[in-house]
Amino acid sequence: MIEFLKQGLILSGAIFMFLASLGLLRLPDLLTRMHATTKAATLGATLIMLAVALHFTQVAFVARAFGVIIFIMMTAPVAAHVIGRAGYFVGSKLWSGTVKDELRPNYDPLTHELKSGLDTEANARCKPKPGEGDTH
Amino acid sequence: MTSVILLSLVLMTLALCLVFARLFIGPSLPDRVVALELFSSMIVGIIGVVAIATDVPSLLDVAIVMALMAFMAAIGFARFLERGGPRDD
Numbered sequence: 001m002i003e004f005l006k007q008g009l010i011l012s013g014a015i016f017m018f019l020a021s022l023g024l025l026r027l028p029d030l031l032t033r034m035h036a037t038t039k040a041a042t043l044g045a046t047l048i049m050l051a052v053a054l055h056f057t058q059v060a061f062v063a064r065a066f067g068v069i070i071f072i073m074m075t076a077p078v079a080a081h082v083i084g085r086a087g088y089f090v091g092s093k094l095w096s097g098t099v100k101d102e103l104r105p106n107y108d109p110l111t112h113e114l115k116s117g118l119d120t121e122a123n124a125r126c127k128p129k130p131g132e133g134d135t136h
Numbered sequence: 137m138t139s140v141i142l143l144s145l146v147l148m149t150l151a152l153c154l155v156f157a158r159l160f161i162g163p164s165l166p167d168r169v170v171a172l173e174l175f176s177s178m179i180v181g182i183i184g185v186v187a188i189a190t191d192v193p194s195l196l197d198v199a200i201v202m203a204l205m206a207f208m209a210a211i212g213f214a215r216f217l218e219r220g221g222p223r224d225d
Contacts, residue, residue: 003137006137006188007137007140010140010141010144010185010188011140011143011144013144013181014143014144014145014147014148014151014181014185015147017147017148017151017178017181018147018148018150018151018154020151020174020178021150021151021152021154021155021158021174021178022151022154024154024155024158024170024171024174025154025155025157025158030164030166030167030170033158033167033170034170037170037173037174038173041174041177041178042177044177044178044181045177045178045180045181045184048180048181048184048185049180049184049199051184051188052184052187052188052196055187055188056193058193061193061196064193064196064197064200065184065196067200068180068184068196068199068200068203071200071203071204072177072180072203075203075206075207076177078207078211079173079206079207079210079211079214080173082210082211082214083166083169083170083173083210083213083214085214085218086166086213086214086215086217086218087164087166087217089217089218090164090165090166090217090218090220092164092166092167
């Protein structure tokens with residue numbers, strides 16, 4: 001029973017990791033790529049570490065496996081947030097089919113100043129066209 | 137059990153090849169940083185599978201260190217990008 005559970009966990013973890021890499025290769029821009037990799041890879045590593053926790057019966061090793069799970073679950077969103085923020089600041093291009101970029105009307109890339117959404121409600125209502133808003 | 141482990145290792149190796157392709161062609165530095173991040177979390181998974189296959193529990197420490205290093209590397213790269221160091225994309 002535990003053997004079957006273990007096999008299922010290992011296999012599904014590997015499949016999730018494969019899907020993450022497929023998403024990283026196929027999706028069009030930085031943010032969609034991060035959307036694919038962060039969640040799927042975290043889930044894959046979590047499932048495999050659950051299988052490890054089922055495999056080793058000593059408390060110390062189970063605790064270590066759960067430590068890895070908790071650490072990955074805590075750090076993966078932080079790392080993704082930091083990289084996405086840096087990517088936006090650096091000015092990586094969004095996909096041409098992006099519907100809405102809510103940061104663009106409110107954010108000044110030169111001074112790193114972020115206005116409130118209420119100040120620029122009129123801006124936020126009209127859809128930003130590509131190329132518009134780059135005043136510098 | 138052996139065949140499942142073999143199959144999952146093959147799948148994850150294929151995934152590593154795909155990530156390496158993105159690391160190679162990735163048009164900008166942030167894409168490459170994301171690829172490295174995925175690389176390391178995939179290696180954590182591979183270490184877990186190898187720990188099950190070989191019955192060596194001390195490999196879990198290696199997985200912990202790997203996850204920690206990946207986080208530090210991501211934070212460092214992001215700081216580097218925001219400070220605007222020299223890049224050639």
